[in-house]
Amino acid sequence: NAGVTQTPKFRILKIGQSMTLQCAQDMNHNYMYWYRQDPGMGLKLIYYSVGAGITDKGEVPNGYNVSRSTTEDFPLRLELAAPSQTSVYFCASRGTGFNQPQHFGDGTRLSIL
Amino acid sequence: DQQVKQNSPSLSVQEGRISILNCDYTNSMFDYFLWYKKYPAEGPTFLISISSIKDKNEDGRFTVFLNKSAKHLSLHIVPSQPGDSAVYFCAASGGNEKLTFGTGTRLTIIP
Numbered sequence: 502n503a504g505v506t507q508t509p510k511f512r513i514l515k516i517g518q519s520m521t522l523q524c525a526q527d528m529n530h531n532y533m534y535w536y537r538q539d540p541g542m543g544l545k546l547i548y549y550s551v552g553a554g555i556t557d558k559g560e561v562p563n564g565y566n567v568s569r570s571t572t573e574d575f576p577l578r579l580e581l582a583a584p585s586q587t588s589v590y591f592c593a594s595r596g597t598g599f600n601q602p603q604h605f606g607d608g609t610r611l612s613i614l
Numbered sequence: 615d616q617q618v619k620q621n622s623p624s625l626s627v628q629e630g631r632i633s634i635l636n637c638d639y640t641n642s643m644f645d646y647f648l649w650y651k652k653y654p655a656e657g658p659t660f661l662i663s664i665s666s667i668k669d670k671n672e673d674g675r676f677t678v679f680l681n682k683s684a685k686h687l688s689l690h691i692v693p694s695q696p697g698d699s700a701v702y703f704c705a706a707s708g709g710n711e712k713l714t715f716g717t718g719t720r721l722t723i724i725p
Contacts, residue, residue, distance in 0.1 A: 546712060551711055
């Protein structure tokens with residue numbers, strides 16, 4: 502059981518480039534989340550989804566886009582990379598039961614130069 | 615506006631002693647609280663949680679205490695072991711799908 506899988510683990514982008522961070526879960530969870538973690542800070546919610554076809558903005562959505570065409574996958578798109586988007590990105594999922602914890606992937610470390 | 619605060623960025627504890635990590639929150643709508651543990655280059659791992667209808671929850675060496683009137687929760691680890699060295703995040707939820715995280719406390723267990 503792989504849980505939440507994120508790819509790639511590391512990436513360096515040039516300013517203005519675009520890329521997609523991949524996230525897949527095999528637990529049949531309806532809820533999925535994208536966070537970023539900057540040094541010395543907590544996790545900030547970028548976007549989340551409560552099921553296939555449904556997405557909503559979190560605390561820091563600017564500069565990002567998401568889609569959720571299947572239950573398993575929740576990719577995060579950066580269209581025009583900026584240095585402020587240098588961060589570690591975490592994807593998480595959780596089940597629909599009452600007070601279920603979120604389960605996290607191991608993160609993607611992204612540097613924009 | 616930081617709704618979940620962990621005011622101690624770091625904590626060092628002797629192996630075998632008790633580790634106490636603290637967390638304060640400001641939003642009275644929060645009713646579910648979690649602690650996550652994070653090792654370097656890994657994602658956060660769920661450790662223990664507590665609902666606002668309780669004031670204590672235990673799981674082996676880990677106990678979480680909730681003081682609703684003070685808007686304060688704490689995580690007790692006893693006895694502390696070297697493998698407990700990690701960053702611990704407090705998180706809170708208010709009846710919706712989203713979590714609000716604190717900034718974390720780095721716990722170092724000294725052998």
